[in-house]
Structures are given as structure tokens and as C-alpha cells.
Amino acid sequence: MDSKKAISEEAGGFSVARLLQERGVSRRDFVKFCSTVTAAMALPATMVPKVVHALDKVQRPTLVWLNFQDCTGDTEALLRSANPTVGELVLDILSVDYHETIMAAAGHQAEAALEKTVKEFKGKYLCVVEGSIPLKDGGVYGCIGGKTFEQIAKHVCGNAAATIAVGTCAAYGGIAAAVPNPSGAVGVREAVSGATVLNLPGCPCNADNLTAVVVHFLTFGKLPAMDSHGRPLFAHGKRIHDNCERRPHFDAGQYVEKWGDDAHRKGFCLYKMGCKGPATFHNCPTQRFNERISWPVAAGHGCVGCSEPQFWDTSPVYRRLPNVPGFGIEKNADTIGLAFAAGVGGAFAIHGAMSALRKDKPAAEETKKEGEE
Amino acid sequence: MAKIVVDPITRIEGHLRIEAEVEGGVIKDAWSSSTMYRGIEKILKGRDPRDAWYWTQRFCGVCTTVHSIASIRAVENALKIKIPPNAELIRNIIIGIQNVQDHVIHFYHLHALDWVDITSALKADPVKTASLAASISEWPNNSPTHFKAVQEKLKAFVSTGRLGPFANAYWGHPAYRLPPEANLMATAHYLEALEWQKEVIKIHAILGSKNPHPQTFLVGGMSIPIDPDSQNALNADKLITVKRLLAKAQDFVEKVYIPDLLAIASFYKDWAAIGGGVGNYLSYGDFPDPVSGNLWFPAGIIRNRDISKLLPVDQQKVAEFVDHSWYEYQGGKGKGLHPWEGETEAKYSGPKPPYEHLDTTAKYSWVKAPRYEEMPMEVGPLARVLVAYVSGHKETKAIVDMVLAKLGVGPAALFSTLGRTAARGIDCLLNARQTPVYLDMLINNIGKGDYRIHANEKWEPAEWPAEASGYGWHEAPRGALGHWIRIKDQKIFNYQAVVPSTWNASPRDAKGQRGPYEAALVGTPVAKPDQPLEILRTIHSFDPCLACAVHVTDTTGNELVQVKVS
Numbered sequence: 030m031d032s033k034k035a036i037s038e039e040a041g042g043f044s045v046a047r048l049l050q051e052r053g054v055s056r057r058d059f060v061k062f063c064s065t066v067t068a069a070m071a072l073p074a075t076m077v078p079k080v081v082h083a084l085d086k087v088q089r090p091t092l093v094w095l096n097f098q099d100c101t102g103d104t105e106a107l108l109r110s111a112n113p114t115v116g117e118l119v120l121d122i123l124s125v126d127y128h129e130t131i132m133a134a135a136g137h138q139a140e141a142a143l144e145k146t147v148k149e150f151k152g153k154y155l156c157v158v159e160g161s162i163p164l165k166d167g168g169v170y171g172c173i174g175g176k177t178f179e180q181i182a183k184h185v186c187g188n189a190a191a192t193i194a195v196g197t198c199a200a201y202g203g204i205a206a207a208v209p210n211p212s213g214a215v216g217v218r219e220a221v222s223g224a225t226v227l228n229l230p231g232c233p234c235n236a237d238n239l240t241a242v243v244v245h246f247l248t249f250g251k252l253p254a255m256d257s258h259g260r261p262l263f264a265h266g267k268r269i270h271d272n273c274e275r276r277p278h279f280d281a282g283q284y285v286e287k288w289g290d291d292a293h294r295k296g297f298c299l300y301k302m303g304c305k306g307p308a309t310f311h312n313c314p315t316q317r318f319n320e321r322i323s324w325p326v327a328a329g330h331g332c333v334g335c336s337e338p339q340f341w342d343t344s345p346v347y348r349r350l351p352n353v354p355g356f357g358i359e360k361n362a363d364t365i366g367l368a369f370a371a372g373v374g375g376a377f378a379i380h381g382a383m384s385a386l387r388k389d390k391p392a393a394e395e396t397k398k399e400g401e402e
Numbered sequence: 403m404a405k406i407v408v409d410p411i412t413r414i415e416g417h418l419r420i421e422a423e424v425e426g427g428v429i430k431d432a433w434s435s436s437t438m439y440r441g442i443e444k445i446l447k448g449r450d451p452r453d454a455w456y457w458t459q460r461f462c463g464v465c466t467t468v469h470s471i472a473s474i475r476a477v478e479n480a481l482k483i484k485i486p487p488n489a490e491l492i493r494n495i496i497i498g499i500q501n502v503q504d505h506v507i508h509f510y511h512l513h514a515l516d517w518v519d520i521t522s523a524l525k526a527d528p529v530k531t532a533s534l535a536a537s538i539s540e541w542p543n544n545s546p547t548h549f550k551a552v553q554e555k556l557k558a559f560v561s562t563g564r565l566g567p568f569a570n571a572y573w574g575h576p577a578y579r580l581p582p583e584a585n586l587m588a589t590a591h592y593l594e595a596l597e598w599q600k601e602v603i604k605i606h607a608i609l610g611s612k613n614p615h616p617q618t619f620l621v622g623g624m625s626i627p628i629d630p631d632s633q634n635a636l637n638a639d640k641l642i643t644v645k646r647l648l649a650k651a652q653d654f655v656e657k658v659y660i661p662d663l664l665a666i667a668s669f670y671k672d673w674a675a676i677g678g679g680v681g682n683y684l685s686y687g688d689f690p691d692p693v694s695g696n697l698w699f700p701a702g703i704i705r706n707r708d709i710s711k712l713l714p715v716d717q718q719k720v721a722e723f724v725d726h727s728w729y730e731y732q733g734g735k736g737k738g739l740h741p742w743e744g745e746t747e748a749k750y751s752g753p754k755p756p757y758e759h760l761d762t763t764a765k766y767s768w769v770k771a772p773r774y775e776e777m778p779m780e781v782g783p784l785a786r787v788l789v790a791y792v793s794g795h796k797e798t799k800a801i802v803d804m805v806l807a808k809l810g811v812g813p814a815a816l817f818s819t820l821g822r823t824a825a826r827g828i829d830c831l832l833n834a835r836q837t838p839v840y841l842d843m844l845i846n847n848i849g850k851g852d853y854r855i856h857a858n859e860k861w862e863p864a865e866w867p868a869e870a871s872g873y874g875w876h877e878a879p880r881g882a883l884g885h886w887i888r889i890k891d892q893k894i895f896n897y898q899a900v901v902p903s904t905w906n907a908s909p910r911d912a913k914g915q916r917g918p919y920e921a922a923l924v925g926t927p928v929a930k931p932d933q934p935l936e937i938l939r940t941i942h943s944f945d946p947c948l949a950c951a952v953h954v955t956d957t958t959g960n961e962l963v964q965v966k967v968s
């Protein structure tokens with residue numbers, strides 16, 4: 030893909046490095062930032078110079094951010110991005126031409142700004158989507174400026190160099206798509222066939238992973254390698270359970286039995302309290318949140334599995350996972366994720382099975398259809 | 403008559419559309435419509451009530467704690483669970499810093515650009531800016547060098563010719579009135595606030611694992627263990643960090659936000675007579691004392707702007723109407739239903755997209771119309787502050803009187819767009835000063851050897867009665883939030899949230915009474931109908947949060963979802 034070349038051609042001699050310099054970011058901080066994102070992308074340190082070099086060259090690419098059936102949680106995550114000065118600047122200097130939560134313009138002027146970008150930078154801009162897209166009843170469950178989310182997504186994602194679906198809703202339909210999926214919500218890949226889409230699920234997604242994907246795209250001119258759920262391997266290649274700091278307690282059979290008991294205070298394993306770490310592929314234990322302060326297990330609450338497709342219907346928060354076999358850490362989502370989904374499904378009843386129990390026919394049929402796909 | 407449509411209303415959470423009729427430069431009538439629907443309450447049916455906080459948290463990622471709080475309170479109310487003092491105090495701290503951070507973000511990042519013309523900041527004299535800033539605050543960053551640096555950054559940004567999120571706005575509009583120096587000062591603080599909000603909200607990461615969407619809430623308490631002798635629990639190290647961050651929060655509110663608010667407000671005093679709205683105010687009160695349960699912020703109702711009388715709140719008197727909303731009641735039109743009896747079926751009857759206009763004489767929004775004794779109510783910081791002020795709440799009275807004196811206006815000025823924006827600052831300062839009090843109480847309690855965080859007795863569903871119902875109230879940043887739940891056979895039988903933006907963004911009801919946004923827009927001047935900056939001012943003064951506002955619950959006799967567990 031030569032979108033990198035395309036992206037960097039347009040902005041007339043204005044490189045990321047120069048802009049950072051003008052904004053008072055020292056070369057040292059810039060290189061440090063490059064090392065951080067290189068580590069976040071799970072690349073070896075030898076790649077740092079390549080990242081530095083690429084970002085030196087890259088010139089002000091355009092990004093538009095679309096909010097659909099969302100809660101704005103991913104936008105908020107972006108605002109707390111863990112590389113406070115530089116990480117944000119990198120997104121800032123991407124020229125964020127459309128983002129309803131932060132942009133000054135409104136109404137027609139906002140729509141005009143979006144249209145201008147799609148026209149002028151056709152095939153060159155990056156698109157980020159937050160929130161699911163309702164397809165039922167002609168898409169009336171989500172409109173902006175009188176147009177449906179589906180119409181907007183087809184137009185904007187369809188003309189983008191690449192789309193990053195942030196959060197579980199944009200990736201897989203998320204909470205709105207849970208049984209009985211009242212609005213017929215789906216993720217971007219399903220709504221806009223043919224678009225180049227990378228999924229960055231999580232509820233919300235980790236902003237550090239978003240920064241890393243963007244930098245990867247700018248550096249290598251393509252999206253990072255993905256698993257069968259469209260997730261980047263650098264962030265979703267390993268199970269939470271395999272990187273968890275409490276794993277020794279799991280192996281030793283030391284479990285929390287009650288909230289606030291001695292084991293809970295000592296930081297023992299949360300498996301019996303419903304932790305979904307053994308069935309979830311994400312880098313939360315290493316990347317953590319809010320500048321690496323914490324993550325759910327570190328704060329005493331089990332993982333809920335928020336980055337797995339259809340987790341909303343498969344994992345009641347406090348229900349213990351059935352029978353966790355000792356998978357080796359070399360396995361990834363594609364080899365054991367499916368087996369697990371089946372196991373979890375059998376235990377908790379997934380999509381189709383659940384809807385079959387409802388008398389609510391139209392909704393049930395629809396859900397079933399979706400479950401079968 | 404010219405009809406203006408503003409869609410999308412930006413710098414809010416969610417999807418909001420305003421249609422307004424303008425005559426002679428003034429809004430004659432207005433309609434507020436939410437254009438997005440997910441149906442989360444409908445999805446909740448049949449699930450474990452202990453999970454509801456996690457689901458309802460996804461109503462909104464901006465006010466990212468509020469639905470969790472209301473949800474666990476509702477379940478605890480239904481199951482008659484009394485939580486340990488430490489859990490109550492941790493919740494109070496989480497609530498307090500959420501309010502503080504949210505209000506600052508709203509002021510600088512969502513609302514300020516309605517009053518501040520950043521392009522004018524390019525013309526400012528940094529030295530004069532510094533002396534202006536010094537005259538109102540002793541904030542150390544207010545130096546000529548700092549303001550110059552900000553101006554340089556701004557210049558470099560503008561010179562690229564790509565304004566990104568600042569492109570296509572109403573810059574240069576005649577309704578902007580600040581001198582260049584005030585614009586530069588506000589722009590500098592816009593950037594500082596962006597850094598600040600990331601720092602102070604780390605309190606949620608310490609007590610709640612992350613923000614947005616903290617994950618340590620539990621029915622019956624909190625899941626963050628306490629043990630000064632453990633590195634895996636809330637210990638002295640973490641508590642001191644929380645203390646430091648709370649001090650940082652308070653410092654910024656006192657030395658930057660409040661002085662900026664007063665300085666900007668002094669240029670826009672005519673807005674103290676615009677945007678009044680429905681004139682009825684509702685607050686549920688909040689911050690329970692961990693032992694007595696008494697609320698620090700009082701609950702109450704004010705009617706018809708009559709601040710001589712405070713009325714009590716009765717949850718039975720809340721009802722929702724759908725006569726102008728895209729839902730249908732089985733019992734027909736014209737009736738309101740209490741949330742426990744709430745019955746709602748989505749039924750879109752608006753125009754087929756793509757469309758130009760909604761038919762505002764018929765149904766026109768996904769937001770329902772909640773009413774209290776059949777009357778529309780404004781909720782939010784203004785309602786909260788008014789109720790506290792009228793009830794004689796000491797701390798509130800002191801700050802309100804200070805603000806009114808500085809602006810040289812009387813209490814009646816509060817019933818306005820400007821009053822709403824000022825009340826948010828007052829509320830923020832109150833929270834910034836009160837939250838450290840709860841941290842001290844927590845430290846004190848831990849010092850006495852009390853490490854309890856959770857009431858275990860009713861954790862297992864087997865311990866619950868066959869049927870139970872309850873409600874949970876919370877004063878969220880945007881106002882009175884209530885969750886109502888009915889539990890049957892250990893599962894959610896019915897769930898209903900009546901949230902702040904449902905009250906404020908509501909469309910007309912059966913009697914044709916306007917909702918608060920709609921009422922507030924009537925009479926608002928519009929200098930240039932193709933650049934309706936004034937509409938944004940009044941709408942943003944409410945701090946809309948639309949994803950929260952739209953729900954649906956289903957009690958039409960459908961069989962409950964069965965969750966099969968092996």
C-alpha cells in the first residue's frame with residue numbers, strides 16, 4: 030500500500046519533527062516517545078531509528094473521527110493518552126479535521142468541513158470510528174444532519190486510506206448489539222464491506238494502542254498484522270492470564286474467595302470472582318491505563334473480557350469461567366480463542382441460544398441471523 | 403419564518419439536533435431532538451442485577467462513573483444492603499473528582515469557544531495579558547513568557563493553513579466580545595486544562611483501576627481492597643498520591659477556573675437575562691455521610707423561580723411521557739408512567755433519511771419527556787446550587803454570594819444562560835473543597851483499623867428475596883440521575899434510568915409543554931441565522947450528554963431472557 034507516500038505528499042514541507050520542535054518538544058523527548066511507541070508495538074528496540082526516521086519524514090496527515098452509537102469513552106481515553114505531551118501532539122498534528130466532541134464548528138459548517146476533507150484527501154486520510162452502526166429499519170436509530178450513520182460510514186470510511194474501529198462497539202457492535210440488539214447494531218467491518226478496517230476493541234480501547242497503530246501506519250505505510258478478529262497482534266496476541274502479575278497465585282491455587290478477604294488484600298488470583306483473563310487477549314497487564322498506573326486486576330476486580338467479540342452476551346461479570354486448562358503462552362486467539370468461545374458459550378448460552386428462549390420473535394430472528402454469521 | 407437547523411450540535415456528548423424558528427433576530431420557538439438510540443435498558447432484561455452497573459456505565463463515557471453509582475445504589479436499595487463506611491467514602495471521592503474534572507473540561511473544552519475567539523488571541527499583547535491575569539489570580543504560569551509561548555504556538559498552528567478541529571467555526575462573529583488579551587489568557591488555560599484533567603483523574607485509576615470507565619464498583623461496596631501493609635491494596639502510598647492530586651485539582655479550580663469564569667462573565671452580563679428556561683429546578687442531593695447516611699448536598703425542588711420555598715422530592719411523582727418521542731405506550735396517548743411501571747416500545751415515525759426537517763408537530767426525538775407532577779424540571783449544577791442556596795447550605799451560600807457580588811448582580815441573574823454557566827463553576831469549587839474532607843475521613847477510618855470494603859452477606863443471589871424493587875439517586879455533573887430497578891427470581895425484570903439530559907433535552911409532553919432546552923432557547927437573540935453561535939451558548943450552558951438521555955425499557959409481557967448456567 031502506498032498510502033504513506035500519498036499521505037506525506039500533501040502538506041508542503043511541514044514535517045512532524047519540525048512541528049514538534051516548534052512546539053517546544055526537544056529532540057530527546059521525541060526520540061523517547063518513539064522508543065515508547067516502538068515498545069508498545071511490541072517491536073524490538075533496533076526498530077527505534079526506523080520509527081524516528083519515518084516520523085521525521087511524515088507530513089501532517091489528515092484524520093477524521095466519527096462518533097456513532099457510542100458513549101464517547103474512546104474519545105475520553107484519547108484525552109488521557111499515556112504519553113501526555115508528545116502522544117497527544119502526534120494526534121494533534123495529524124490535523125484532526127473532524128471530531129464532533131472537540132471541534133469548534135457545528136451544524137452545516139461541521140458537515141462542510143467533513144465533506145471538504147473527504148473530497149480533498151480522498152484515499153489518503155485516516156478515519157477513526159467510535160460506536161456501532163444500526164442497520165435495522167433503514168438505519169433510523171442513528172442520524173447526523175439527517176443522514177444515517179450507515180450512509181455516513183459508507184461515504185467516509187469507504188474513501189479513507191484506512192479505518193481504525195476503536196472500542197468494542199465500532200469493532201463488533203458491542204453493547205448495542207447485545208441480545209436482543211434492538212437497533213440492529215453492527216461493527217464497521219460489517220457495515221462497510223470492502224473498507225480497510227483495523228479493530229481496536231476494549232471498553233474503551235487503550236489510547237496507547239491507538240497511538241501505536243497510527244505510528245505503525247505512518248512508519249511502515251500499512252496497518253500492523255492482525256488476528257482473525259481484525260485486532261493488531263502487538264496488542265491482542267497474548268492472553269491476559271499469561272501476562273498477569275497474579276498468575277503465580279493462580280498456579281499455586283491461591284484465590285480470592287470473598288471481596289475484601291485476606292487473599293483479596295494480599296493480591297491473590299481473582300479467577301473465582303469471575304476473572305475472564307484466561308479467555309481474553311489483550312495487553313492490559315503490560316500496557317495498563319492512565320500512564321500505567323493500574324488496570325482492573327491490579328485494583329482488585331477481575332477482567333471482564335471487554336475486548337472479545339460478543340463478550341456482552343457470553344460473560345456475566347462475576348460468573349466463574351468453566352475449567353481453565355493450562356494453555357501454553359505461545360498460543361494466540363486464533364488457535365485457542367475459538368475453542369474457548371465454544372466452551373464459554375456452552376456454559377453461558379450465547380447469542381442464538383439466548384434468543385431462542387425469547388418469545389419476542391422479530392428480535393429473536395434477527396439476532397439469530399446475526400449469531401449464525 | 404426562517405427555520406434554523408443545527409445538526410450536529412458539536413462539543414457535547416452524543417447526537418443532538420436543534421430546530422428553531424427565528425423572527426426579527428430572536429428565536430420564537432425551538433425543538434430539541436436526539437437522533438441516536440441504542441436500547442440498553444431493553445438489553446438489560448434478564449441479566450444479573452450485580453452486572454447492571456457495568457452495562458449502564460456504557461450509557462456514557464464522559465460522566466463515566468455516574469451510572470455505575472446510581473445502579474449499585476438502586477440494587478442496594480432494592481436488596482436493603484448497607485455498605486461499609488470505607489466504600490461510601492471511596493465512592494464520595496470518586497464522585498467528587500468526577501464532578502470537578504468534568505466541569506473544568508466542560509468549561510474550557512466544550513463551552514469556552516462559544517465566548518472566546520481564539521483567532522483574536524493572535525492580536526494580544528502578552529505583557530498586557532499577564533497583567534490582566536495577575537489582576538485576577540496568583541496562578542504562577544500567568545507570565546508574559548508563558549503567554550508569548552502560547553501565542554507563538556498558535557501562530558505556528560494557524561500558519562500551516564490547516565486548522566483541524568478549529569476550522570470553519572464562527573470566528574469573528576459579532577457576538578464575540580472579549581478583548582484579545584482575555585482571549586489569549588483563556589486559550590492558554592484551555593491548553594493547561596487539557597494537561598491538568600489527565601493528571602487529576604488519575605485518582606480514578608488509583609481507586610478504580612482506570613478512567614474512563616473505572617472498574618472497581620460492586621453491589622455492596624467496592625472491590626479495591628484496603629490494607630496499609632500490602633502492596634496490592636489501598637495503602638499509605640496510594641492515599642498520599644490521591645491527596646496530592648486532590649490538592650492539585652483544588653488549586654487549579656481556585657486559581658484558574660473561577661477567576662477565568664468571572665472575568666469572561668463580566669463581559670457577557672447581558673446573558674444573565676437570556677436563556678432562563680422552564681424555571682423549575684430539581685436536585686436529588688448527594689454525598690451520603692458514611693455513618694448517618696445524611697446527604698451533604700441537600701435534595702429539593704424549586705418551582706416557578708420562587709426561591710422563598712423549597713419543596714421535598716418524592717420519587718413516586720416522577721413520570722415519563724412519550725407523546726412527542728418515537729415510542730408507543732400500550733395504554734395509549736397522553737399518560738405518563740412511573741419508571742417502575744415504565745413501558746416502552748421503540749417506534750420510529752420520523753422522516754426517512756436523508757431528511758431536511760423533522761415534523762415537530764408530531765413525534766420528533768428519541769428522548770422521552772420526564773415530568774415531575776406533570777411539570778418539566780431543569781436539573782444540573784444550577785438546580786443543585788439553587789436548592790442548596792435556598793436550603794441555607796453554608797458553603798454554597800458563601801460562594802454564591804461571592805460570585806454575585808463580584809459580578810454585581812442579584813440572585814435573579816442565576817435564572818439564565820450565564821447563571822447556568824456560573825453555577826457550574828460554583829458547584830465545581832464546592833466539590834473541589836469537599837472531596838478532600840472525605841479522603842481525610844477515609845484515612846482516619848483506616849487508621850482505626852477498619853479495612854472493610856464490602857458487605858458480603860447478600861452477595862450470593864440465593865440470599866435475595868424472590869422479588870424486590872428499588873431506586874438509586876445520584877447528583878451527576880449534569881444533574882439529577884435516577885435508576886429504578888425491579889428484580890425477580892435473581893434477574894433484572896425491569897430497568898429504567900431517568901437521566902439529567904433526559905430531563906433537560908426532553909421534547910414536548912402530552913400538554914405541549916416545552917422541555918428545558920426548548921424553553922431556554924425561546925427569546926434568545928440570533929445575530930446571523932447562518933452562524934447561530936447564540937444557540938450553542940444556551941445549549942452548551944446545560945452541558946448536554948445525549949447518549950445518556952436515550953433508553954428504552956420493555957415490560958410488554960415478553961418472556962424474560964433466560965441465561966442458562968451450567
Ligand code: SF4
Binds near residue numbers: 270273275276
Ligand atoms: S485468572 Fe485473572 S487474576 Fe488470576 S491469574 Fe488469570 S488473569 Fe490474573
